[in-house]
Amino acid sequence: MDWLKAHKNDTILIAVLLILGGALALFLLLTRQTGGTARVQVDGETVMELPLDKDAQVVLGEGGRTNTLVIRNGTAQVTEAGCPDQVCVRQGAVQYAGESIVCLPHRLVVSIEGGAGSGVDGIA
Numbered sequence: 001m002d003w004l005k006a007h008k009n010d011t012i013l014i015a016v017l018l019i020l021g022g023a024l025a026l027f028l029l030l031t032r033q034t035g036g037t038a039r040v041q042v043d044g045e046t047v048m049e050l051p052l053d054k055d056a057q058v059v060l061g062e063g064g065r066t067n068t069l070v071i072r073n074g075t076a077q078v079t080e081a082g083c084p085d086q087v088c089v090r091q092g093a094v095q096y097a098g099e100s101i102v103c104l105p106h107r108l109v110v111s112i113e114g115g116a117g118s119g120v121d122g123i124a
């Protein structure tokens with residue numbers, strides 16, 4: 001019954017591949033929905049990466065040249081800043097990959113990477 005044995009192994013292999021494929025798809029789907037990462041860059045250098053699914057508040061910079069970055073409900077926002085133009089504060093919250101908050105006077109960039117695309121607001 002060699003033929004049957006070989007055939008059975010093929011079936012198991014296919015089943016395993018299907019399960020792995022399903023798990024991978026599920027993993028990608030889940031990781032996509034849990035939101036991305038806020039990458040904080042100062043002067044072009046990444047100084048911090050904060051997951052958007054974990055609430056946090058950090059004060060960036062020093063000596064009056066500060067930006068308060070708040071991560072809340074999957075969004076990133078500069079709530080306070082010592083810069084003269086306050087553009088970064090007025091930009092409000094960002095949450096989708098590709099969005100960013102820029103503070104030119106402080107050479108600060110907060111960019112959202114990975115995570116949810118647009119149109120998944122209802123899930124959270």
Ligand SMILES: [Zn+2]
Nearest residue numbers: 081083088103
């Ligand atoms: Zn600013």
